[in-house]
Amino acid sequence: MPIVQLAEEGRWTNYHGTGTCEAATRFALRSGDAERGRDELAIAAKAVQHWLAAAAAAGRRVRPLGAGWSPSNVNIASDSWLLHTRRFNRCFRINPDDVSPGIDARTLMLVEAGALVDEVSDKLEAQGRSLWTSGAGNGQTFAGACATGTHGSMVTRGGIQDHIRAVQIVTPEGIHWIEPATGVMNDAFVATTGSTPLRDDDLFAAAQLPVGSLGVVTAMVVDSVPKFLVRPIQNLRKVDRAALDWLAAGDFRRFSAAYALDQDPDFVQMIVNPYKPLKRPAMLRFLYREPWRDDYQHATPGQLGAGYDALSLLGRLLNDYPWARGALLQFAMKQGYAAGPDVDAPPVYGSWGEGLDTHRPLADLFNASVTIDRADLARAFELICAVYARHGGSTVVTVRFMERAQGLLAPARFPHNSVIDFDGPRSQRTADAYARVIECLDAERIAFTRHWAKSCRLDAARVAADYGEDFRRWRAARDRLLPDPAHRVLFGSEVLDGLGLTC
Structure with a gap:
């Protein structure tokens, strides 16, 4: 049986321990041993459709769960049936005779x-082959990372969902294979x-980033590029105001030449202490792509x-001694972040995947x-740091860069994006x-969006305002996949309902 019940009704807590489902009945979707992936998908998708019918008959909402990675409560649904997909995790090559004309199956x-x-x-x-971007960690399921718009940080690329070329989604109405109009398979x-x-x-475009609201994603076709090496450079340097203007203009080469190597970087990250951000050294990280x-x-x-969890070691100190917050944040950055090789160290190389890690x-x-x-960037950066300096809060401010991402609900929706993270x-x-x-x-009329899988303080009105016509198109796509309002409710939760995604 591809779906098995794991436990009677009870409690489930997500990976990071930040959210709990109460009165949840847990099931698992598991891989079989079919030689061909397509055969596995046919069996599993049919089982998921029967499971959805059983949940609807029992009057229970459903929530598919991968690694339970999201720190926000976007994956929390109490009084529901949870479907764990973590053991449904096989990957298969695609043959040239399985794709549409003009598609390179090798990718x-x-x-x-x-x-x-x-x-x-x-x-x-x-x-x-290789992925060309991902988030800072690798412990999410690929489907879950895509579903919440994990942003990636390669300066000429979008989000991780940009890798998707086709999606299989199961709803009570059917088993759907969704592709662009030009076709893939x-x-x-x-x-x-x-x-x-x-x-x-x-x-x-809706299915690339469904936020768990369009059905149960059972499979994806993922694109790739030829494998490449990256050389990291990581150091602590004071960043001046002019450098912020270079970054805002996308002059990454100039920024790199000033603080690392005089060549075009593929990844730029700046972690700053919001208490005197231009007077204290920032943690800078660059990646340079090589053949x-x-x-x-x-x-x-x-x-x-890889990895930047030093703040978890100092969390209690940062809370207990707010008067020393700036100094403690700087100590955390110096001790925990500057672990990578600097310019004058012997070069270190790795594949894209080797540079990823699983956070505790x-x-x-x-x-x-x-x-x-x-x-x-420059205006927003100074405003953000001033807010933390004036009102407290023990977070560092991390700045990364990426291009517009695919998917109607992609937070990286500007032509050129700065992603500013707050971790503390x-x-x-x-x-x-x-x-x-x-x-x-x-108040300053600076347009912004928020990460679906982090603390975001969003509601339905704000989602509609932030995404505008793309949100209308996403809802229209949802209504085509789930024409019965009762089936939209089936995939809902208190959080998703509040965001206007399931009602």
Whole structure:
């Protein structure tokens, strides 16, 4: 049986310990041993459709769960049936005779919905291929990372959902294979998955980032690029006001030449202490892409500069000694962040996947972010730091860059984006400071969006205002996939209902 019940009604807590489902009945979707992925999908999708019918008959809402990674409560649904997909995680090659004319099957992989970002990356790299972006960690399921708009940070790329070329989604009405209008997989392949093809650009753009509200995603076709190496540079440097203007203008080469290497970087990250941000050293991280070669010396994620959990060690101190917050934040950055190689160190190289790591649970940490138009960076940065300096809150401010991402509800919706993250100890003081940041950006009329999987302080009216016509198109796509209002409610929760996604 591809779906098994794991436990009677009870409590489930997400990976980071930041949200709990009460009175939840847990089920698991598991991979089988079929030789062909399409055969597995046909069996699993039919089982999911029967499971949805049983849930509806029992009067229970449903929530598919991958790794339970989201620190926000976007994956929390009490009084519901939970479907764990983590063990539905096989990946399959795609044959040239399975794709539409003009599609290169060598770039594609069929991925079951429970596969972790780490697993997808490893499978691709074993075939000489690579993801081109992802979030800072690799412990999310690929489907879950896409569903919440995990942003990625390669300066010429969008979000992780940009890798998706087709999606299988199961609803009570049917098993749908959703692609762009130009098509990806041929009709014969789609038929063997038990799906009905839906080749439509709006449906596909909605399904790339569904926020858990369009049905149960059971599989994806994931695109890739040839494997490449990255060289990290990581250091502590004071950043002056002029450098903020370079970043706002997208002059990453100039910024890199001033603080690292005189060449075009593929990734730029700046972590600052909001208490005297231009007077205290910032933690800078750069990645430089190079052609693949097999003779490089493999490094650990830590040697490549992955991971930045030092604040979890200092959370209690930051809360208990607010008068020393600026100094303690700087100590955390110096001790925990500057672990990667600097310019004068022997070069270290790794694949994209080797530079990712799995964070330990972050229950004691506060996570939030805003995404703004890159052109507004200098003004927004100074306003944000001033808010924290004036009102408290023990977070660092992390700035990264990316291009517009695919998907109608992608937070990275500006042509050129700055993603500003706020990570620190979980406390009411920190949450209040973030709320004041939001108020300040609104008061200054700086447009921004928020990460679906982090603390976001969103409601339905704000979602509609932030996403405008794209939100209307997303809801229209939802209504085509789920024409029965009762079925939209089936995939809802208190959080998703409040965001206007399921009602």
